[in-house]
Amino acid sequence: MLLRFPVPLHLLLLRRHQHLLPNSVPSKRFNFSHPPQSLFKTVPVLRVGYPTSTFSEDESDVELGRLLSLLPEEMRRRVSEHPELHMLIEVVMDLGRKPLARFPSGDFVISEYPITVQDIQHATAQVGDFAVDNRAGISRTLHRISAIRNRKGTIIGLTCRVGRAISGTANLLQDLVQDGSSLLLIGPPGVGKTTIIREIARMLANDYKKRVMIVDTSNEIGGDGDIPHAGIGSARRMQVPNSDMQHKVLIEAVENHMPQVIVIDEIGTKLEAMAASTIAQRGIQLVATAHGITIENLIMNPSLEMLVGGIQ
Missing domain, CATH: 3.30.450 (Beta-Lactamase)
Incomplete structure (x- = not known):
């Protein structure tokens, strides 16, 4: 069984080393008015499909x-x-x-x-x-x-x-995440962004032995209840009482639990974008998602444009 996304899923790869990108990945280039140290210029756009094997x-x-x-x-x-x-x-x-x-x-x-x-x-x-x-x-x-x-x-x-943990969905990104680079996945609702970042969290925690903390606002990454779903592997999970507190829990995760990686779903407000930018600039790997069809949607969103550094 091969499941494919109904529309292209865009990945904004915030990279420190351009030469690590696969040769097959096309890029767009933008003029950054004030690029922060943690965010960079290359924006590859990939079409991603589900593999045939499921978690179990x-x-x-x-x-x-x-x-x-x-x-x-x-x-x-x-x-x-x-x-x-x-x-x-x-x-x-x-x-x-x-x-x-x-x-x-x-x-x-x-x-x-x-x-x-x-x-x-x-x-x-x-x-x-x-x-x-x-x-x-x-x-x-x-x-x-x-x-x-x-x-x-x-x-x-x-x-x-229906929520599913599907192993192998992040294999394409394995080389891009194992060296500590941050990732922002962009796509409309329902294309599988959460499925991929759940698998990235499991991969980094289990395969690369990173200290991974998931900030889980709606319990979609780690599942409902106090015991996380097995699909996140040995990654830890912080639940968020309500969406208005997501940016505070992001900072709390960094200050209290010494993570090497923060995983968060649906960055949607300026406060959350500011918290994410602060975390990335501290040298902590950030894996996140945001709603949008194209990179241009992100650029035109006043609340989220700082995630790509400010573009002229």
Whole structure:
């Protein structure tokens, strides 16, 4: 089974040594108005695909079963019979509408009957508490359950996204991360950025014996619950109470736990970008993601442009 990203995933490789880049990687060059010491000029753009081997097929089957257990029996059976079951992206349940299972090939109706209040209550009773960002998880899995609420705060819709640890996704970047260079992965939601940085964290911690600390705002990298998912290997994980505190936890991780590598998902605000820049300038390897389609999107974002040093 070969899974490919639906759109190109752009990697902004913040490199200290240009000669270490693969010859096949094309670059764009920009004029930096004030490049800080930790951020550099070359911006390679790569198309990345998933490898055929998964973290563990047996474990993945068990974890997928735990997500499907949120569904009523008939819906669960319909999903399980789909030929693309192991490529399931998410299940969408909206009150009064037919539930959908989303696959790379498109949406699949899993019941001819609209979702009821009882269906939603059945699902929410089996997951952890929803945080202020309306996200919850299933303990020691990578799945994410996101809620839609009405004006009174009642949950009327659920998006149940499948999370998978896939080994080998970071093999292409192995030579680029083992020497301590920082990485920023750029792409739209759902293309696999989190999957890759999870594998990078595991690779650096297990294979290269680095002290890796994951700052995990929504528990998407290390999974839900207090015991991290095995997919991060021996990397450590700090949970973030809410997204507004992410930049503070970044600095706390550096000051309190002496990491050699910091891994963080979804840098989105100026405070987070400033914290990330500060960490990189201290000589700590930073592996992070940000939303965007192209490097130009990052450049035009006033909150994030400092990640590439300021461009004229």
